[in-house]
Amino acid sequence: QRVIDQYQMTPEMWEDRIKIWYADHKGMSRDEAEMEYLKIAQDLDMYGVNYFAINNKKDTDLYLGVTALGLNIYEKDNKLTPKTTFPWSEIKHISFDDKKFVIKFVDKSVNNFIFFSPKGMNKLILDLCIGNHDLYMRRRKPDTMEVQQMKAQAKEEKQRRQIERNKLAREKQLREAAERERAAMEQRLLQYQEEIRLANDALRRSEETAELLAEKGRVAEEEASLLAQKASDAERENARLRLSAIKTEEEKVHLERKTREAEFLTARLVEESEKRAAEAERLKAELLAARVAEKQAKEKLLNFLSRSSTGSL
Secondary structure, eight states: OHHHHTSOOOHHHHHHHHHHHHHHTTTOOHHHHHHHHHHHHTTSTTTTOEEEEEEOTTOOEEEEEEOSSEEEEEETTOSSSOSEEEEGGGEEEEEEETTEEEEEESSTTSOOEEEEOOHHHHHHHHHHHHHHHHHHHHHTSOOOHHHHHHHHHHHHHHHHHHHHHHHHHHHHHHHHHHHHHHHHHHHHHHHHHHHHHHHHHHHHHHHHHHHHHHHHHHHHHHHHHHHHHHHHHHHHHHHHHHHSOOOSHHHHHHHHHHHHHHHHHHHHHHHHHHHHHHHHHHHHHHHHHHHHHHHHHHHHHHHHHHHHHHHHO
């Protein structure tokens, strides 16, 4: 808690930070992670320290810390910074009698350090001191041939595992790259299929529009031809009536009325014929435009299919 209080971070912020650190060490083996952890942890003040509650001659409450480098004496309210340190190289002998513990030093001018601890703890404290002292002395001796061989084998094994991990990581990268490429190709295929579908729809609509306009043009031409024929017949009838002899006033009036009706019908038929002819011309123009659009749609589809086949190769 003391370490956590040193940073202005909430538990959620710690959790996010730990996730980032975890992602940064992706691919690291468990052994490597533990080794990196120990490299950092060994520099911490409380790393590798076994604490025991003791009392000095003045009955002051203290803590004894047994470490790989020696013995530390801590005040009761501070386990981080030792008040006194006794390296193994300066300690000559350690013993206890009942609750009394005595530390003797190589330098005879230095007074023995005496402290008291619970009777049940003394044997454990002594065993830890002996074990750490033996390891301390062993680290300062040259390695035996057997130890050198073991270290060489461990180094070779570490290199072999590293090569294997690199190989697996490379295979994983290649597999992921292949999967991404396949996904991209599938996406491009779907895109090509959609573009082909849209091009086919456009072509089909162009063909339907062209057929419809052609049919409308044909009907308009037929209607215009029929109206022109009717107008011609009406004109001939009008001419025939004008040339006919008028014998009575009633016939004259009747003839004039028939003549006006014929002229009106002729004018209307001529006008309708002109409208139909104009409609036919407009439909012809639309048909031509539809044919051009159909041609462009076919060319676009052919170009797209050619580009798709070239891209797939």
